[in-house]
Amino acid sequence: MHYFLELFVVLVLGSVAMHVSDPGVASSLESLRIDGNLSFHDVSLAARDFGNRYRLLPSAVLHPGSVSDVAATVRHVFRMGSGSKLTVAARGHGHSLQGQAQADGGIVVRMENLRGCETKVHDGEQPYVDASGGALWINVLLECLKHGLAPKSWTDYLHLTIGGTLSNAGISGQAFRHGPQISNVHQLEIVTGKGELLNCSAEENADLFYAALGGLGQFGIITRARIALEPAPKMVKWIRVLYSDFASFTEDQEMLISLKETFDYIEGFVIINRTGLLNNWRSSFNPQNPVQASEFDSDGRILFCLEMTKNFDQDNAETVNQQVEALLSKLRYIPSTLFQSEVSYLEFLDRVHVSEVKLRSKGLWEVPHPWLNLLIPRTRIRDFAAQVFGKILPDSNNGPILLYPLNKSKWDNRTSAVIPDEEIFYLVAFLSSAPSSSDHDSLDRALKQNDRILDFCKQAGIRMKQYLPYYTMQEEWRAHFGDRWEDFARRKGVYDPLYILAPGQRIFQKAVRSS
Known part of the structure; x- marks a missing residue:
């Protein structure tokens, strides 16, 4: 049977790969002269990630003391040639979903060990920051704020490494304007x-x-990235409104991202809760009209929340208030559902970490996360919504559902990232959690729901792309990359000819010569 099918069967059954380090491999790696150290015994942490579903134990974990340690280790494995089974995976903050940062029997590089490499901010007409690939975005932000600067484009969650998000794309509500994080890099x-x-x-x-x-x-x-910066605001006006009509919701979003003078952050999410109880979406927000807000009842409808921010400082607060009022006047939300708040720029950007702390305290963070992230062409978003939100999803969803538009013109087609071939497309992210790692029924339901969504897209001819893609066979990867596959494979052959790197992505399999 094909290797990837065999691997898929093992993973789905939840098997844990138990490895005993090959003494020859250990001896070979121990001969490396590095600043850091290699661990051969305590490797279990490197076989876990945020998805919390797959366990692929490496033979060793590299704790690099310098970038040269990373290069020396990979070079050593390369020189061992095709007679060695060793592969190498870079692990950042472990936020992968499907074991992508794991290396079955290989070497996992703990990139966060490189966080000590100095983050340097450079002022000037075009400011930038040089940061380690293992640095967390939150720490880069804190260093940049000391200079009154900040990166332009973000992810919703900042406790991720630079190298990790740049290896995918890096998307949040600023991407409609600045593009993803990979569109804001000067050098690597x-x-x-x-x-x-x-x-x-x-x-x-x-x-x-x-x-x-x-x-x-x-x-x-x-191992290092030079990232574009811009002046950082002090404060953020943070606004949420609700829609009951999907067409108005998406049309308003598309209108907002097309304007020259608009909000600085635009995201949407879907609320499927037919009980009529809607509290979480507006916590810590003040209603524009408290009386109207208290009388609002969802009537069990599927609702759509539009979340927006406008950056400001004290000296331009009044002007920004007028701009916000003008923009809100163009929107067709339910009037009684205007909720708003004012927070610091740092507080807004690091907002998800607040939820993380709460979930960790309840033991609900380190559970399986069967997430599904799709990029849907604008021309098919209504078809997608009618079937998925109206029929496939149950009465409630165990996690947020994001839905917001992006501009293709802000993405550089020379990168490896693939997106739908339309100027406007939507990120639709199903961020599900299985409440208990032992609750197999809950996990199974979420996975079957994901399969139903993917099957619908295929049957309906919706030419979507997966973001943070996961496939088990190369034929599926070929379809994912489409006419860009040949260039992707060519680059692999040039820069990683033995297929050593990132085996957990399951795109290429290292060919091992039998002795």
Whole structure:
């Protein structure tokens, strides 16, 4: 049977791969002269991730003391040739969903060990920050704020590593304006699958530069990135409103992202709760009209929440208030559902961490997360919504459902990231959780629900793309990349010819020569 099918069967059955390090492998790796250290015994943490579904134990974990340790280790594995089964996976903050940062019997590189590498902020007409690939975005933000600056584009959750999000795309409510995080990078430092340490940019090693951005770790390990900055605001006006009509909801979003003068952040999410009790969506927000808000009843309808922010400082607060009022006057939300708040810029950007702390305190963070993230063309979003929200999803969903538009023109088609072939497309993210890691019925329901959504897209001819994609066979990856597959495979052959890197993505299998 095909290797990927065999692997899929093992993973679905929840088997734990138990490895005893090959003494020859251990001896070979122990001969490496590095600043950090290699661990061969306590490797269980490297076989867990945020998805909390797959367990692939490595033979060793590298705790690098420097970038040269990463290069030396990969170079060592490369020189072992095709007679070795060893592969290498870079692990950031462990937020992968499907074991993508794991290496079955291989070496996992703990990239967060490189966080000590200094983050340097450079002021000027075009400010930027140089940060380690293992640095968390939250720490980069805190350093940049000391200089009154901040990166332009974000993810909703900031406790992720630079290299991790740049290997995917990095999307949040600012992407309609600035593009994803991979559209805001000036330069990368990369360790290739040959163990070479290269500086890359649009002018130097450009093919590798664009390959690594959105490249799912297939072409190299990002060890440092130079990221574009902009002046950071002090405060944020944070607004939420509700819609009961999906067409108005999406049309208003598309109108807002097309305006030159608009909100600074635009996201939407879907509320499927037919009990009529709607409290969580507006917690910590004040209603524009408390009396009307108290009388609002969802009547069991599916509702759609539009979330927006406008950045401001004290000296332009009045002007921003007028701009917000003008923008809100163009929208067709339910009038009694206007809720708003004012928070610091840092508080807004790090908002998900507040929820994380609460969930951790209840033991609800480290549970299985069978997430599904789709990029849906604008012309099919209504068809998608009618079937998925109206029929496939149950009365309530165990986790948020995000839905908001993005502009294709803000994405660089030279990168490895793939998106729908329409100027406007939607991110639809089903961020489900299985309440208990032992609740197999709950997990099974979520996975079957995901399959139904994917099957519907296929049957309806919706040419969507998966974000944070997961496939088990190369034929599926070929379909995912479409006419860009040949270039993707070419780049793999150039920069990682032995298929050493990121085996957990299951795109390429290392060919091992029998002895």
